[in-house]
Every structure is written in structure tokens, then in C-alpha cells.
Amino acid sequence: MDLRCKSLFYLYESDFFCLMFRRFTMKNLKISALVTVLLVLALNGVFAQALSLKSVCGDLAANPVTKGDFTQTKTVVTSKGSRELKSTGKFLFCLDGIVWNTEKPLASSMIITPTKITQISANGNKNTIDGKDNPTFASIASSLTAVFSGDLSKLEENFTVDFSVQGTEWKISLKPKSAAFSKSINSIFLSGNVNASKKAQMNQIEIVEQNGGAIKYSFTNQTISKELSSDEKAYFAK
């Protein structure tokens, strides 16, 4: 009956809802961009060989699970100048997503999967944003899968990619192509070197925001394993 249609869609009349959703998307995009980049680089420890993006992709599947320590530095630009918020902890990224265990100054965890983001505080409080019905979230997830399978065209679809090498150091800069993305993110820089076992290793990611703020992630003590432990699998259990 057409009555149903009378009320149908009225929500879409408003850009406010769209804006809110865009922001939700922006958050997802930021996360997903980072996830994408981490996965691309962590699973592409072959930069040292040819140090080309293409060659990195060839080894993607070789490192399904990467773990290590991280230091996060948020540069916050306020009306009274800029200030840094520093935190440290352990990270894990794999085909199922990312686990971000912050240890200092406050313990908390953030688990990011293709369908949801869950934040868990030290006292066990959980806050979940479900993205399973969000098509953008889903499309980003599919892009991630493409990255895992070595499909760099997906990465290049969303960013203008610039790759540079200096000695054993390498650097990738990504400039968002879409207006939605670039509204929030100015650029993403990924950098690393070639380790002792002649494998490329990612040491740092920096996301520079349009408002002048930035988030820098430094990775140390990285290890690579073939599969997740049972405790680690629990992070991604539905």
C-alpha cells in the first residue's frame, strides 16, 4: 500500500543525518585507511628486495599475523596552541582485523573488524559501533580483502600513491582521492626500512589531518606468525 511509502525515506530529506553518517564513515575511513595501510605494508615485507609496491604485494600472504609494540602520539591543535597526547601498548593485525591494546597511560583495547569497532575499557565496559549494515564499511572491507590478495589497484583507487626509497629506508605517501576522505585527512605517510633478514619492515605511520592535527604510530619489536593463538582468536569471535 502506498501509505508505507508516505513515511518511507523521509529521513533522507535531511543532510544532517547524512552528515552524521558521513562522520561515521569518516571515522571508518580513517580506521580502514590505517588498517589497509598496515596490512599492505606488514604483509609486504619484501621491500628490501625490489622495493617496489608491486613486489611488496607479492609477499602479502606470507605474513598473516603481525604483532608488536606501538607508541601513539596525537598532536591536538587547540585554541591555545598544540599539545601532544602520548600512549603506548601492543598491536596485532591479521586477516580478521586489528587489535589495539593501549597499556599507558590508561589500559584499554580497541578491536577493529570489517563489520564493527569495539572499544573495551579497563573495567570491561564495552562500546561497539556496528558497521555491518553500512555499505561503505562493507566496501572498505572488500578493499581490504583485495589488499590481502595483492590487489593494489584498490589502494590506488582511493589514494594517489607516491613511493620513495633512500638507502634501506622507504616511504610511501598517500593522498586521498575522494572529497569525503580528503575533507578529514590531508595525507598518510608510511615509512620503514629493510631489516636484518632482508625483509621490509614498517616502522611508522603518520596521519596528517586537515585541521593541522596528526596521529603518529611507531612500531617496534615486531614479530610475524602464521596464525592467531586461541586467546587472540577470541578478539574476533562474533
Add this chain to the structure above:
Amino acid sequence: MKKHTLLNKLNNKHFVGIWAIFHIGLLLFFGITYFVSRGNLVIDADLFNMFPKSFNEESIRKADEKLTELTGQNVFVLVANESFDDAKAAAENLYNKLNGSSNFKSLSLYSDFNDFDEVVELLYKYRFNLLDDDSIQMIENSPEDFAGEALMTAYSPFTVLPLDNLEEDPFMLSETIANHYLNAVQSSGIAMNVKDGVLASESDGLWYVMLRGILSKKGAALASSDNGISEIYNLCATEENFGSRYIFSGTPFNSHQSSNSAMKEITIISAVSLGIVIIMLLVVFRTPLPIICSVGSILVSILTAFIATLAVFHKMHILTLVFGTSLIGSCIDYSLHYFTHNYGNKSMISGDEIRKHLVSGLSMAIISSGICYIILMFAPFNLLKQMSMFSIVGLISSYLTTLCLYPLIPVPKNDREIKMLKIMRPVNNQRRRQLIGRIAITTLFVFSIGSILIFNKNIAIHNDLNKLYTMKGKILEDRLETVKIIKYNPTGWFIIRGESEKDALEKEERLCKQLDEYSNGEMGYISTSKFVPSETHQQRSRDAFEKLLALAPDQYEALGFDPSMAEDLEQMFHETDGEYFALSKSTVPSYLSSAISTAWLGEMDGKYYTVVMPNIIDDADALTEMVKDEKDIFFISKLSDMGKDLDKLTLMVLKFFAISYLFMFVILKFFYSWKQALKIISIPLLIVLITAAFFAIFKINLEFFSVTGLILVFGLGLDYIIYMMENEKNKGKNTNTLEPFATLLSFVTTIVSFGALALSSFQPVHLMGLSIFLGLASAYISTMFYDRSL
């Protein structure tokens, strides 16, 4: 009947004057109304407007109508393509062509990227007031936990809002509120997202880009050929679509379809009815004059009825026209009676004589029909009122044309014989005929009453709106696809009434809690208070924040700021004492108030109204039950409510029927003997019994439209027996077969036009046609057996 003394004093000029006064008067009335209303006389093609208004309280009905008005003109086009870029290009192409069209009040494809800063500013400005229930509760239970979570968020990898305001918002209140808003938006059921500046969604390998529009008054006038829907259809058919497919949604598309099919039906029904009638008249009279006159009379009566109805109601539903085509049958009755005498009654040598002969019968007929229609005018249902008005004016016009203009036509001097009259052979054995008649009438009564008793379980007053209109073809496919893409299908809503904004929002918040408890938080819905909470809630939010102030120095220190900044925070907080985020105080920015414009109905007649609209309703009865004891909260489930309202109205129409029945009997008693009056009045009873028996046998519910059909039959069916009675009085004038012949012709022509209605694919028209068909057939058959002249 008394002698027509007045009639004898009037000549043809007087009659022409009467005809002219009636028709020209109505034309002038229409002209004045058109002028006064500045041309605001419209044909309404909206399917839902044909149904009776809800029996809810007047104020709630008004609020519901406002909601329907706000959402009823929305149109949506989803452009589907495997490639997002192609879908977007096709959508942009369509948007560029439609943009600026006077058929649209607004049209949007692009999402503005500059407004998010405004949202951030709003959340920051009212950060002390807008905390959600869970956050307030958390602070009340343990302010330390809340402060700890704020720190955790500040140090977490990602936040929804930028941390620019961290110095003034160390407890991350804006972030908490933003998350709450996001959840509220997500719970509203949106499945579309912004991609490259447009709303888009991906499903099963296809990208869908959404174009949204609101039709203007001109664009929504579906009866005109250049309406907004036609414009969209035409552009989608002709413009470059880059291999994309268009999916259309929104009430106007459905109304456009039903309006078009209604127009087609009018054309077909009119053409078929008129065609058959013309052939019949040609066969009977063997001259085109009666046809020209009859068709002219019909056209004049329909046109007169049309302008009169439009002038009185200012807005006429298109279905009134569909039902109005049935006038063809009734109007032609009068013409047939006239021309039967004109061409077959040698004893009458002038039109004036024929008029005098017919005036009593036709007058009684129009009085009986008119009374039924007038009674229907009192039904609380606009479509019925319009139909009654249309029919009364149409019948009067036709009646006047027959009695005032036809007598001007010279009576043929030769060849005054209707050959087909031979089929009406008088029966000489009066006793045998009476016996047959009595047996037949008794049988009809016994059969109908017996059937009703046997199948009484099948007799029920039940209106199911789901059966009345079924979407099909592309409209149905588009609707299914749209629901799949946007995952949103509300079929009912709550309307909340309050003495003030605060009162209405408080009641809404209470209802939302009930809904969350009922569905364990699984039910998504759109509501105002999720975005603009009541003042009471805002005060609770402020009270909760006050508890956090004691922790502010430590919080600042943990974030690396000077702990003394806590004093500034406290001052900032108290500076906003008594400041509330309120719709009536214009503190809500336009983008937000426009976003909730369909949930917040605002002030109407001194009360405030708001709407809570669940995404999907599985059990409407449970929701009705939930608020049954609330005097200011109403659950509106349009389909089931309208069905129930129609049930009530059906009962009411049956009561009207009973009143007309008694009233008619009293009137008849003035003109006829007890025996004759009883005989005449038994016809409507038989009509109802036979029709009810038929419906019971074939398990057809007594629905509103079939019962309304019976009322119409009441008026028309009485005509036959009245003509027959009048004929009985005229015995000895050698006309005893002419009148039955004219009645037979009337019956056949009427049954043809109403029978055509029964073939309609539109259920209300079909049901009405069917009951009229059955009723008229019963009326004619019983009249035939009652009659003693054949």
C-alpha cells in the same frame, strides 16, 4: 396522485427557463467559486484520500494529517549501476535536468560537506545538556568511571570528533554525545551513505545513488499531464543513463499509477457503457435522435455534476468521477421513458402530453433516489459526500432536460411504433400471473433468508485495506528493491501530545524507554527527543555533569593540562545555567530542525505534537496495547486503523440505510395506499436480502464499498416499482406495455453501466459495481413478479 394543476399553468418557455436557471446558476456558482478560490479547485488523485478520515480524536487526526502532508510529496529515485561512477553520472544528469523545474519544491543529490563543523559546534555548545541516559546513569553511579573512559577515548587511536576542544571539554562530553547521536541516526534505519558527495549504497554488486525531491503543488497535481512524476518518467526514458537503471519510490509514484489506471478505467467503462447503450437505442428506436438527445443529456448532467461538486468541495477525488460514470445508466432512464412514449405512444400527440404523463413517475423516482443520496451526504466521509452531490446534481440535470427540453422536440406524425415492444406481451390470465408472481416473490424471500441462515458464518463486516490496492509490475518491483536497499519500512507511528514542548518531549522519552524495554533495545526508531531532549532530561544531564566538576583538576592533569583550568570549566558551566536546547526557543539549528521536521510536528491549536516512528513493526496490536492507557500517546497503524474505521463506517451506513428505509416508507404512504406502499418498500428489503445471501454463499465480506453500493441501489431500485405502480394507475390508456418496456430498457442500460463497474480491477469500484449489479437485478426481477400488468 393529485392532478398537476401547476403543471397545466406552465408552458415550454417556463420549463426552458427552469432548465436554464438550474444549469446557468450552477455555472455561475462554479465561476464565482473559481474566482474566489483563485483557481484553487483541484482533482485529487491521492489514493489514500478516498478513505474516510480516522475516527481518532480530532486533534490527533489533525496531527496525523500534518505528518502525512509533510511526507506525502517526497519522491526518491535510486540510480542503479555496477559502476558507481556511471550511477553517479546518470543521477547527476537527471538532477541537472530536473533542477529548477517548477514541479519540485526541493531537489537534492549532493551532500553539503561544510556543515559538519556546525554539528561539532552545536554538540560542544550544549555539551552539558545533551548527555544520554546511559551516560547520566554512569556518572550518577561512578563519576570516576566516566572520567576514566573519557581519558581512554582521548588516548585511543580514533575519535569521532576532533580533539580541538579538549581544553574546554576534558571529559569528552561532545564525543559522548556525538556517539549517542550516531547511534540514534543508525537506529533510525538509514542504510545509505555519503560517497563522493552523494548518497549511495552498494548491494549485490550494484551501486545505488539516491536523488531526493519534494514535489511542488504544481508537480503534485497528478491529474495534469505535466506533473512532476511524468517529468521524471519522461526524462528517465529519454536522457543518457550510462547503462543505469532507475528505481522509483514514494507515494506520488503510486498515486500516479492509480490515477492513471483510474483514468483508463473511466475511459473504458464510459466507452463500453455508452457504446452498448447507443447500439441498444438504435435497435429500439431506429433513429439517431434519441441517441443524440440521451448522450447530450448525459454529457450535460455529468458536466453539471462535475462543476457543482468541484465548486462545493473545492477538491474532487478522481474516484468520484469513476463512480459518477454510473450516472450514465440512471440519466438515460429518464430519456428512455420519454422517447418510448415519443416513438411508441400514439395516444399522446405532443411533448407536453408526454411530460404530463411522465412527471409523476419521474418525480417519484428522483425523490426516492434523491433521498438516498441526501442521506449519504451526512456520512462522515468526503468521497461519499462527493459521490452523493455528484449523483444528485446529475440526476436533477437529467430530470430537467427530460421534462423541460425534450418536449420541445416535435412528436413524429407517422411511424409511431416500436417494433421491439412485441416482446412485452400482456398476460391475459390474471389469476395465473398473480400466482406465479406470489410464488416467485415468496421463493426469493425464502431463498435469500434461508441462504443467510445457512451461511450466516460467512456474513461479516470486515474491511481489509491490503486487498483494496495491490502494487504490481514495476511499482511493486521498485518498492521491494528500495526496501532491500534502504532497509526501512515503517507502517505505523506513535503520535504524542503535550501541553508544552517540555511535556511532549518528556512523554516521548518515556515512550522511547518503553519501546527499548519492549524490544530489548532492538527496535530502531526515529524520534525528536533522541536529538533534542526535554528540559527535564537536559537538567538531569547538567546535574550529572556537576558531579564531574570535582574530578576536573585530576582530569586536566591526566591530559597534560594545568589543573587550575578546572576553575574556568566550572565558570563556563555556570554561565550556561538556564540555557536549554529547545525547538520553540529557536536554539536548534535549521539543519537539525529540518532533519527532525517530520518527527516534531510542533504546536497545533495550543498543544504540542511529536512523532516516534519505528523502522519496522512486527506486531501492531502489541504497540497499540502498550499505549492503550495513555491519554496523550496514540499508536497509528494506518492500514489496520483505516480497516477498523471502515468497519465502523460500514455499520453507520447500514444504520443510514435503515433510517432511509423508514423515511421512504413514510413518504410513500403520502402518495400510495398501505398495500402499494408496503409493496414498494419491500423491494429494498429484498435487494438487501438477496445481495447479502449472494455474498454469504460466495464468502464475500460485507465491505464498505459494497454496502454503499446497496444504498445507491435502494434509490435506483425503487424507480422500477414506482414506474410500474404509476403504470397501473394509467391502465386503460393503452399504455400498459409501454411503461414496462421503458422500465426494461432502463434496467438493461443501468445494469450495463454498473455491470461495467463490477469488471473494474480496482477493488472498491468492483465491489460497489457488483453489489449494485446484484441489487438492481434483484429489484428488477422482483418488480417484474410484483407487477400485474404483464
